[in-house]
Structure formats: C-alpha cells, structure tokens
Amino acid sequence: MDEIVVFITTASKEEAEKIGTALVEQKLAACANILPQITSIFSWKGRTCKETECLIILKSRSSLFEKLSATVKKGHSNEIPEIIALPIVSGSEAYLKWLHENTKPI
Numbered sequence: 034m035d036e037i038v039v040f041i042t043t044a045s046k047e048e049a050e051k052i053g054t055a056l057v058e059q060k061l062a063a064c065a066n067i068l069p070q071i072t073s074i075f076s077w078k079g080r081t082c083k084e085t086e087c088l089i090i091l092k093s094r095s096s097l098f099e100k101l102s103a104t105v106k107k108g109h110s111n112e113i114p115e116i117i118a119l120p121i122v123s124g125s126e127a128y129l130k131w132l133h134e135n136t137k138p139i
Contacts, residue, residue: 036121036132037098039091042073044110049087052108061101062091063135092132095120 039062043049046069053065068088075082093101095118102116121129 034121035094035096036124036129037093037095037118038121039089039093039098039101039118040115041089041091041105041109042071042086042111042115043089044084044086046087048108048110049089052105053089053091055104055108056091056093056101057135059104060135060137061097061104062093063132064092066090092121093118094133094136097136 041049041052043052046067049067049069053062053067056062057065066089068090071086071088073082073084073086075084091101098118105114105116124132
C-alpha cells in the first residue's frame with residue numbers, strides 16, 4: 034500500500050495552516066488536520082525543552098513523501114522540523130480512493 038499518515042509539528046497555528054494549505058493545494062496531501070495546541074517535551078542541544086506546538090496530521094502517499102518533506106522544510110521555522118510518516122495498513126476502500134484522487138498521480 035502506498036498510503037501514509039504524516040505528522041508535522043509547527044510553532045504556531047498560522048504556520049500549520051500555511052503548510053497544510055500549501056500541501057493540499059499542491060496535491061502532495063489529500064487532507065491536513067490541525068490540532069492547534071499540544072505540549073511537546075524533547076531534547077534539543079543538550080537541554081530538555083517544553084514547548085506549546087501545533088500538530089498537522091496529513092494523509093498522503095509514500096511516493097510523494099520526498100517532495101512533501103522538501104515543501105515543508107521551505108516554509109518551516111524549525112532548524113530540524115519533525116516530518117515523519119507511518120503507513121496506512123488498512124482503510125475504507127472509498128476513503129483510500131478519495132485519497133488517491135486528491136493527490137498527484139504517481
């Protein structure tokens with residue numbers, strides 16, 4: 034299966050909306066869900082950090098991941114943005130068909 038779910042964290046809701054909109058308009062993702070406030074605890078440059086961030090959950094295809102990732106990096110404020118993908122192992126036939134219809138052909 035080619036379908037994936039991609040997680041991206043951003044510093045603000047505005048940044049998340051800008052990135053999500055660009056990816057959907059470019060057909061690199063069929064859908065972008067934005068969770069406007071999450072708390073992230075992580076290590077950065079030898080320190081433990083705690084930040085409020087937004088989370089974008091995208092539905093896309095693994096064949097589009099490199100282009101999607103490059104697009105995110107251009108508009109992201111973090112030095113090393115979180116851009117990770119997980120495979121969709123199963124889904125409704127109608128939803129997966131919609132996902133393919135709304136992303137670039139391979």
